[in-house]
Structures are given as structure tokens and as C-alpha cells.
Amino acid sequence: MPTPSPARRTFRSSVAALGAAGLMALAPAPAAYGEENTPDLAVGGIAPVSGLRPGDGIDVTATVANKGTVTAEKVWVAYSVTRGLDFAQMPSNCQVQHVRPYDEMPERWTAVCAFEQAVEPGAVYTTDRPLRVTALDRALNDELRLRVESADPGADENGSDPVAGAAPPVKLVATDAGGVGSARIVDVPVTTVNTADYQVTGAALRGSVGDTVTMTVKFTNAGPAWVWPREGDEAVRVVITPPPGTSVVKRGTFCRADDGAYVCGMRSLYEGSGETYTFRLRIDKRVPDAKGSIALSTEARPFDPDKANDQADITLDVSGGGSSGSAGGSNGSGDSGGSVGGSTNASDGGSSSTVTGGTVTSGTTSGGNLAESGSPVLPAAGVAAAAVAMGATMLLVQRRRRAQLPN
Structure with missing residues (x-):
């Protein structure tokens, strides 16, 4: 049955209150008028x-x-x-x-x-x-x-x-x-009597130490049924654990940090609907066979008998070795905090990778800025040339000052 929205109900209540006040000012309402x-x-x-x-x-x-x-x-x-x-x-x-x-x-x-x-x-x-x-x-x-x-x-x-x-x-x-x-x-x-298949999709990441990569993982209700949680039903959640050796620069929407992992919700459980969670990860060091995961929470879902797709891997292939020197371990600063726009370039001229929907795309970068500090990275030859130019300038200034001193 149609039900007015809260704003509409508030408006009607306000009008009713004003109308009642006006009637009271004119004359008392009939005592017999009521339910x-x-x-x-x-x-x-x-x-x-x-x-x-x-x-x-x-x-x-x-x-x-x-x-x-x-x-x-x-x-x-x-x-x-x-x-x-x-x-x-x-x-x-x-x-x-x-x-x-x-x-x-x-x-x-x-x-x-x-x-x-x-x-x-x-x-x-x-x-x-x-x-x-x-x-x-x-x-x-x-x-x-x-x-x-x-x-x-x-x-x-x-x-x-x-x-x-x-x-x-x-x-x-x-x-x-x-x-x-x-x-x-x-x-x-x-x-x-029906079923709804909740499933998750992982990702395969690739990059070098110092790179910032995009991780995109997904939750989907593949149907055929839609799910409307009834009162008392536990809400389904998606738990995302980034691969070791990475730190989160920007976390996905509807996600909160929880003891090294991220617990995420979703907007809809309609059949065919889903939620995409996009994270930005900095590769701090190379960890052999680094692997994270995306998984559904463990509350009972009798309508979802297929448990084989309730968990998926998030793999990370790091070229090179060593460490980026970053403190690491960041849990991100929210949906906008810690954001790095576009592809981030590595200081050693390595490759920068972006993952969308579990597929890897990569490109080679060189030069540019550091991912976290924003400090410029200059070639060694350029640094030396700058030092020579600065020394020559200082020597010229000193000679001019001596020429201007009184005898």
C-alpha cells in the first residue's frame, strides 16, 4: 500500500499542527469529534x-x-x-x-x-x-x-x-x-524454493617494487533469485585481504579496515547485481608467491549451496627485488584519502600495472615522481651538471662583491 515518504509525512504533520493551532485560536474544537x-x-x-x-x-x-x-x-x-x-x-x-x-x-x-x-x-x-x-x-x-x-x-x-x-x-x-x-x-x-549464487572474483597483480597498482575485485549475486534480508538475518559481507608486501594507498568504497583485512558491504542483492571494490596498493617489497584473498563472510546462507566460488585469490607478481624504503602497512585513509591519480611511476624505471576485473594490464614507466613523497627523481648526470652550474654562479657573485669593496 502506498506509504508517504518521511519528508512528506513531516510536511503533513507540520501542516496539521499549524491548522490545529489556528482552530484553537478561533474556537475550541467540538468534543465529540474524534476517532x-x-x-x-x-x-x-x-x-x-x-x-x-x-x-x-x-x-x-x-x-x-x-x-x-x-x-x-x-x-x-x-x-x-x-x-x-x-x-x-x-x-x-x-x-x-x-x-x-x-x-x-x-x-x-x-x-x-x-x-x-x-x-x-x-x-x-x-x-x-x-x-x-x-x-x-x-x-x-x-x-x-x-x-x-x-x-x-x-x-x-x-x-x-x-x-x-x-x-x-x-x-x-x-x-x-x-x-x-x-x-x-x-x-x-x-x-x-529457490537459490541465489553469491560469488566473488579475485585479481592478478603485477609490478615492480615502488609501483602503485590498481586492484579491482568483485562481488556478484548471480541469481536466479533476488535476496531481501528479513529481520534478524545476518548481513553478508565481503572480506578482502591484500597480498603481503603491499600497503593500501586508497581503499575501496563501502570498505573499512579490520585487523589487516577490509570488510566491505554492498548496495544491492538483486539478481545479476554486484559490487566492485577498487583499491590502490603500493608494492613495498618482493614477497615470494605473495597472495591475498577476497572471500564471503561465514554466516549461514541456505539459499546459496555453491560454496566453490565464495573465495578467490589475489596474486601479486613482483619483478626485481628489495624494498622501496616505504614504512608500509598503511590501511588507507578512506575513499579519497591517500589517492594517487593516474598511473604511478617507479623510481627505478620499472613497470607499472593496473588490474581491472581480474585482468592484468601493464605499461612501462621511467623517470617521474616517487609514489608516496612526490620528490622528483633526477638522473645522476643531471645532478652533477646542476652542481657545477651552481658552483660557477657562487664564484661569480664572490668576485663581483670583491670588486665593489672600497680600497
């Missing part, structure tokens, strides 16, 4: 669903009760499903919207059905035929929400333009059914 003059509606009619398979469907029959003392002259029943579910044929008295995610609510489809029928106090009504909901290929942990209103809730401002259904209209009919409950909104979990 007792509003229909007290409740909705129900469906229990939690489990064991579905992609392509299966469920029939949703909404039940509406008026537990108050005032007749609802007209009612609206809203059906909302998360993105693993979809509606089949839609009645012509229902308006359908696709609503993008907001306020920690996932992407969903909402159908608001208007009933031009009065719902009397104490009466219970049910829809004369069910609304069909199907499980898509991406279904796993989804939710169906039912909501009833005595006023038109309107379209969700975060959704697409509402579209009316084409099937014959649905109606409410009186029933003796019980168990409606007392809630105006009911959330029902819908679970489908």
Missing part, C-alpha cells in the same frame, strides 16, 4: 505462504470488517507485493503501480482496488473472487501486504503512473467468515 466518528476497518483473509516454486501462484481473497460504529460509505483495499511476485489479471476497478524502492522498502507492485459499497458496522465482507499472485523466477523471500482504507489513499508519489486493469471488476460480498483480526495493515511472508 469514534471514523469507520474502524480491519483486513485479513490470508496466512503466510511457503513452499512455492517459480511459476506457482496463490489466490488472495481479502476479507474486510468494520469494527467501529460508523458506516464506511466506500472502501479501498490495496494489495502490495515485493519484486519476486507479480499480479495476474487485474480487475478494472483496481489501479496498478510499479513503485521503486525508498524508505528501506524494496521495489514492489501495488494494486489499489476501489469498492463502491458501504461496509456496515459489525459486518464482514469478502471479495467475490480471488486476486491471483504468481512467483517469478527471481522469487525467494517476498512479502504480500494487504491494507484497507475508508478514504482514497491516492497514488504513491514514488511510483509510475497508475494503470487500470482490464478484467471484470471485483466486488465485496457479505460473509460470516471470522478471523479477520483488528489490523488495518497485514504483512504476509511468501517464501519460494
